[in-house]
Amino acid sequence: MQQKTEDTSIKRMAELLRRGATLTDLSCPACSSPLFRLQEGTLWCAKDEKKVIVIKEGEEPPKPTAEPSVNKGYDKLEATLLAKVQDIQGKIEQTQDIDELQKLTLALSELLNSLEKIKRMKT
Numbered sequence: 001m002q003q004k005t006e007d008t009s010i011k012r013m014a015e016l017l018r019r020g021a022t023l024t025d026l027s028c029p030a031c032s033s034p035l036f037r038l039q040e041g042t043l044w045c046a047k048d049e050k051k052v053i054v055i056k057e058g059e060e061p062p063k064p065t066a067e068p069s070v071n072k073g074y075d076k077l078e079a080t081l082l083a084k085v086q087d088i089q090g091k092i093e094q095t096q097d098i099d100e101l102q103k104l105t106l107a108l109s110e111l112l113n114s115l116e117k118i119k120r121m122k123t
């Protein structure tokens with residue numbers, strides 16, 4: 001799938017060059033693929049198939065910084081869930097009630113599932 005999208009964007013780039021566009025050393029702020037300058041002077045991203053406006057030419061476009069803060073959010077969630085896991089673990093050790101034990105183990109397995117999902121989202 002990934003390979004196919006890659007092929008299509010390369011074909012689009014080739015098509016642009018055939019139509020007289022030139023490859024610039026600028027990269028798309030959204031997908032960081034190389035930008036083309038069309039004959040009329042607009043910058044074009046072949047991958048996104050859209051016009052790109054670069055505010056200052058020759059300057060590195062700002063890199064998107066969303067990812068680290070998203071991971072930070074997951075870290076906090078992970079810490080909260082881990083604290084709950086320890087909490088439930090303590091209760092499981094103390095309880096003599098079978099019904100309560102069942103509820104606790106169910107909650108524990110759901111917490112562990114969530115933790116696993118968070119770990120996957122972080123990578």
Ligand SMILES: [Zn+2]
Pocket residue numbers: 028029030031032033045046047048
């Ligand atoms: Zn792009």
